[in-house]
Amino acid sequence: MRIGVFGTGVVGSTIASKLVERGHEVMMGSRTRDNDKAVAWTRKAGERASQGAFEDAASFGEVLFNCTGGTVSVAALEQAGAEAMGNKILLDLANPLAFVPGELPTLTVLNTDSVGEQIQRAFPRLRVVKTLNTMNTMIMVNPRAVPGDHNVFLSGNDADAKAQVAGWLDEWFGWKRESIIDLGDITSARGVEMVLPLWLRLMVTFKTPMFNFHVVRAPAS
Amino acid sequence: MRIGVFGTGVVGSTIASKLVERGHEVMMGSRTRDNDKAVAWTRKAGERASQGAFEDAASFGEVLFNCTGGTVSVAALEQAGAEAMGNKILLDLANPLAFVPGELPTLTVLNTDSVGEQIQRAFPRLRVVKTLNTMNTMIMVNPRAVPGDHNVFLSGNDADAKAQVAGWLDEWFGWKRESIIDLGDITSARGVEMVLPLWLRLMVTFKTPMFNFHVVRAPAS
Numbered sequence: 001m002r003i004g005v006f007g008t009g010v011v012g013s014t015i016a017s018k019l020v021e022r023g024h025e026v027m028m029g030s031r032t033r034d035n036d037k038a039v040a041w042t043r044k045a046g047e048r049a050s051q052g053a054f055e056d057a058a059s060f061g062e063v064l065f066n067c068t069g070g071t072v073s074v075a076a077l078e079q080a081g082a083e084a085m086g087n088k089i090l091l092d093l094a095n096p097l098a099f100v101p102g103e104l105p106t107l108t109v110l111n112t113d114s115v116g117e118q119i120q121r122a123f124p125r126l127r128v129v130k131t132l133n134t135m136n137t138m139i140m141v142n143p144r145a146v147p148g149d150h151n152v153f154l155s156g157n158d159a160d161a162k163a164q165v166a167g168w169l170d171e172w173f174g175w176k177r178e179s180i181i182d183l184g185d186i187t188s189a190r191g192v193e194m195v196l197p198l199w200l201r202l203m204v205t206f207k208t209p210m211f212n213f214h215v216v217r218a219p220a221s
Numbered sequence: 222m223r224i225g226v227f228g229t230g231v232v233g234s235t236i237a238s239k240l241v242e243r244g245h246e247v248m249m250g251s252r253t254r255d256n257d258k259a260v261a262w263t264r265k266a267g268e269r270a271s272q273g274a275f276e277d278a279a280s281f282g283e284v285l286f287n288c289t290g291g292t293v294s295v296a297a298l299e300q301a302g303a304e305a306m307g308n309k310i311l312l313d314l315a316n317p318l319a320f321v322p323g324e325l326p327t328l329t330v331l332n333t334d335s336v337g338e339q340i341q342r343a344f345p346r347l348r349v350v351k352t353l354n355t356m357n358t359m360i361m362v363n364p365r366a367v368p369g370d371h372n373v374f375l376s377g378n379d380a381d382a383k384a385q386v387a388g389w390l391d392e393w394f395g396w397k398r399e400s401i402i403d404l405g406d407i408t409s410a411r412g413v414e415m416v417l418p419l420w421l422r423l424m425v426t427f428k429t430p431m432f433n434f435h436v437v438r439a440p441a442s
Contacts, residue, residue, distance in 0.1 A: 195416060215434060
């Protein structure tokens with residue numbers, strides 16, 4: 001499959017590398033063509049890897065990943081262009097974190113809105129599925145890095161798109177179907193984005209990002 | 222031990238009943254003496270149960286539980302009175318949820334503040350420990366209602382108070398020490414309060430509140 005990955009950071013390059021490893025053709029998109037980090041990534045990732053501007057990756061990909069920072073995602077996707085993205089499925093991994101030196105990041109969008117919703121509003125035809133934003137990147141692409149059961153969430157308005165994404169999470173990254181929790185429409189992205197402050201505290205407490213949330217249910221009574 | 226429980230709702234009465242069951246003398250506090258729900262609770266809970274105004278419960282308790290709604294907690298505690306509460310330990314279970322008919326509740330305090338912090342700022346001598354707010358009341362007082370490992374969090378500025386609370390969570394409610402995660406100072410209450418939107422979505426998705434979060438860690442590498 002041809003996949004467009006927006007973002008050249010740790011999340012974008014880890015996701016993009018894993019997709020290349022799985023045999024896909026992946027274009028990493030960034031603000032400008034020949035971005036240093038994107039070029040370095042293509043050299044490392046091999047012949048199925050390419051890079052370009054956001055609009056190039058948007059046209060190239062049959063499926064799209066938003067791995068840009070949540071505070072700049074809508075701007076990045078505006079550059080990618082509504083027409084190039086069309087009604088493709090976009091997996092949105094972004095968190096709207098504002099980084100302040102010496103403090104834990106806070107959220108810039110929350111409570112009555114989310115990045116997932118902002119994107120869906122800005123691009124009504126795009127099929128946005130919020131997912132994978134509640135864990136470290138190493139765990140996103142390798143859930144077995146954390147032992148036992150733990151979860152990944154899906155939020156989105158299009159049931160078919162969520163079913164597709166659930167299949168890809170399994171096939172591409174190894175997420176067992178029973179670990180995937182569909183939270184409902186895109187407004188449920190608020191819940192998963194607002195988990196970040198707890199996630200950040202846990203990372204400070206544990207001195208490692210290698211953990212994930214498992215929702216444990218009581219047996220039906 | 223003599224314990225004061227602020228709040229006559231489901232959380233307050235479940236906590237208070239369990240504490241009576243454990244042999245403690247418990248006074249339920251509310252805005253006015255002889256509140257109907259408080260009186261009804263004392264009749265059901267038996268001879269170690271009593272009720273009064275917030276200020277009565279504050280004076281009575283050697284330890285205090287805040288089970289009022291998070292949007293009115295500071296006002297309730299102002300009525301309880303800084304002098305009566307002194308430097309006692311207050312377990313704060315409140316979530317600042319604004320209820321809107323037909324919608325999922327949103328938070329009224331978040332991101333750069335929390336109810337836990339509001340209370341600690343308003344009553345600097347009080348030893349506030351935020352805990353138990355991330356799960357259904359039935360699970361708070363009976364963690365075995367959910368199988369296997371799952372967690373309860375502690376946030377507070379006073380290490381001794383948190384150690385005491387950890388002991389009480391074990392002794393009174395059955396929380397194993399290894400299930401209790403100390404997140405640090407009271408500002409970490411932001412993280413646990415901001416989990417509520419996800420918790421509420423999960424409740425809608427599962428059609429039951431009988432679940433809890435487990436933070437699963439990778440083995441140290």
